[in-house]
Structures are given as structure tokens and as C-alpha cells.
């Protein structure tokens with residue numbers, strides 16, 4: 001029953017169960033897929049299953065044995081989890097060298113398997129990755145390594161990619177995300193529709209976005225769009241303020257910058273729909289009115305150019321260019337197309 005708690009990734013669970021049944025389970029896996037789509041939950045469930053003391057051919061954790069209880073409590077001595085600290089952009093080598101590798105080198109405390117989950121594997125630099133390539137190639141007996149990366153396998157170092165079995169996690173269909181939102185107590189239909197548009201099939205992102213500050217910012221963004229001209233300076237400072245409000249960590253700043261861009265892309269997409277006379281969802285009448293003004297001012301073609309520029313800006317955020325530079329360049333490019 002336990003895999004049923006993981007929504008939307010039945011194929012991955014079935015593939016692992018089959019590998020297990022055939023005695024061909026890998027010793028290093030790399031999970032890739034959008035943020036918030038359930039990779040961490042899946043990794044935990046896989047760890048729970050591998051550590052379960054009553055594991056059968058069905059490849060499902062029993063959830064009642066001592067091991068299952070220890071995983072649930074987060075205190076299983078043979079389950080290690082490491083991640084990049086929030087305040088740095090790259091995975092520190094010491095986390096791998098001083099925490100992960102020594103833990104893996106020890107015999108399993110409970111006599112079964114050992115599982116290591118390495119989150120933020122995208123942020124491993126060459127030095128940090130190199131220091132555990134050998135372990136990745138030939139892990140200690142009975143141990144399984146699970147690396148969790150981001151959306152794109154291409155972001156991984158080739159040395160890591162070649163040593164891991166790749167499991168891709170896709171965005172969830174809207175109905176599954178809606179169900180998860182409903183289960184989380186978010187039941188308002190307009191709210192659900194807006195969250196769905198922004199979350200790109202990721203229930204984790206949808207829930208994280210259900211935040212008044214985010215929606216107040218969206219309101220301000222619509223106000224700037226309905227004006228006679230986009231003011232790049234004013235807009236940039238408004239965006240940077242929202243980014244800085246997210247906290248001090250660089251990674252959080254990037255997430256927020258990406259959120260702004262995606263929010264804008266959704267709004268511009270709605271404006272394109274309005275321009276061509278199609279219906280839009282998740283929008284109050286006043287907001288629709290504002291976007292109609294923008295659609296009338298720019299027209300479909302220029303709106304599409306703005307969307308294209310926004311997509312490029314989002315890619316740059318991923319590539320770690322300084323945020324203010326990306327935002328200013330993007331807004332300047334938009335102004336040139338007014």
C-alpha cells in the first residue's frame with residue numbers, strides 16, 4: 001500500500017519493483033524532474049522500502065516494523081541524507097567528504113542495507129563530485145545511493161550521469177495537483193486555478209505559492225502592466241524588493257526571481273488569449289480588464305516577443321547570472337518592443 005501515498009509516479013515505482021523482483025536493483029540512482037513534483041517523497045519511500053525488515057516481492061515498505069518506524073521518525077541509523085546548505089550556491093565538498101563518505105563506509109548498524117539520499121545534486125561542483133565518484137561506481141556492499149537533481153539531467157556532471165541509473169519525474173496532471181491542493185485544505189476554485197497555472201504540474205510548488213505576499217505582488221504586477229508604458233526602473237526596484245523579502249539566501253532569491261518571471265509569463269499568456277478572443281481562467285473581472293488594456297496596447301505579436309524574452313530570462317536565472325542584471329536587461333528588452 002505504501003507507494004500509493006506517492007501520487008503520479010506509478011511507472012517509476014513499478015519499474016523499481018520489477019528490478020527488485022529480478023534482483024537487478026541499481027546501486028546509484030539519479031532522480032531528475034521539476035521542483036516540488038515529489039522526488040524527495042519518492043526517495044524517502046524508496047529508502048523506507050529498501051530498509052524495511054519485512055520486504056517481500058511486492059517491494060513495499062510494511063510501515064510497522066522497527067526499521068519502518070525509525071525511518072518515519074527520521075532516526076534510522078542506516079539512512080543518511082545530505083543537502084546543500086541554504087546559504088551557499090554550491091555543494092560544499094566537506095559535506096561529502098566528512099559526512100556522507102564516512103557514514104557510508106561504516107557497516108550497517110541494523111545489519112540490513114544502507115541508503116544515502118543526496119539532495120541538490122545539481123549543485124555538486126566537480127571537486128565535490130570527484131570525491132565520491134568511486135563510491136558511486138562501487139558503493140559499499142548493500143548500500144544504495146539516491147541523488148536528487150533538478151529539472152534537467154543535462155545540468156549534471158557527465159561523470160555522475162554515467163554512473164547512475166536515471167529516473168525522470170514528470171509534472172503531475174492538473175487533476176492530481178488539484179486533488180493534492182484540496183487535501184491540503186485549498187478548496188477555492190479561483191485560487192486553485194491560479195496556483196495550477198503557476199505550479200507547472202508541481203504540487204509542492206502549488207502549495208508553497210499559496211501565500212498572500214505572492215498574490216499581493218501579482219496584483220501590483222498587473223497594475224504596472226495596465227499602465228500606458230512599462231517603467232523599467234520602477235518595475236525593477238519593485239521586483240528586487242519582492243526578491244529581497246524572500247530572505248537572505250541566494251538560492252531563495254533565484255527561486256523568487258524565477259517565480260516573478262513565470263507569473264509574468266502566465267499573465268502575458270492570458271493577455272494573448274484575450275487578444276485573440278479566447279477565454280481565460282483563474283482571473284477576476286478587474287484583472288481581466290487590466291490585461292485587456294495591455295493586450296490592446298501591445299497586440300498579440302509583441303506580447304509573444306515579451307514571452308520569448310521572459311523565457312530566456314528564466315533560463316539565465318538558472319545559469320546564475322546576477323539577478324539585477326537579468327531583470328534590467330529583460331525589462332529594457334520589453335521596453336524596446338513597446
Ligand SMILES: [Zn+2]
Nearest residue numbers: 052062065068
Ligand atoms: Zn517495514
